[in-house]
Amino acid sequence: MPTIFSKIIAGEIPSYRIAENEDFFAFLDIFPIREGHVLVVPKTEVDKIFDVSDELLAKWLVFAKPIARAIEKAFACNRCGISVIGLEVPHAHMHLVPIDSADDLNFTRAKLKLSPDELKDVQRRLLEAMAQ
Numbered sequence: 001m002p003t004i005f006s007k008i009i010a011g012e013i014p015s016y017r018i019a020e021n022e023d024f025f026a027f028l029d030i031f032p033i034r035e036g037h038v039l040v041v042p043k044t045e046v047d048k049i050f051d052v053s054d055e056l057l058a059k060w061l062v063f064a065k066p067i068a069r070a071i072e073k074a075f076a077c078n079r080c081g082i083s084v085i086g087l088e089v090p091h092a093h094m095h096l097v098p099i100d101s102a103d104d105l106n107f108t109r110a111k112l113k114l115s116p117d118e119l120k121d122v123q124r125r126l127l128e129a130m131a132q
Helices: 004-009 054-074 116-131
Strands: 017-020 024-028 038-042 079-083 094-099
Touching: 004 024, 004 038, 017 054, 017 116, 024 054, 024 116, 038 054, 054 079, 054 094, 054 116
Parallel strands: none
Antiparallel strands: 017 024, 024 038, 038 094, 079 094
């Protein structure tokens, strides 16, 4: 059965798309831990990140790099943090999050509840930063 991420990639579930190529899809986390939180997933369904092929794993970081830079431009933060937890959805994914401290990557904290308009604004800010 397809994962929720595969359904998002296929367009069966709407998302706030940030970037896409033949191998990866990046979109806003609709329950972010910080504003600007982006999920980056391979289009191939693989449960665990270290089960992804070496070639795809290397490409994954290269794909995420301009998104991370856009996060740093678009949001007041010290840097873009990266986290791979993989417990919520059986489809390998990385979280790119604007951070000021390690605690900003604490996924046990309450998630933000952004409105659709707020999510569209975050998407716009990231897309503009990527276009620069």
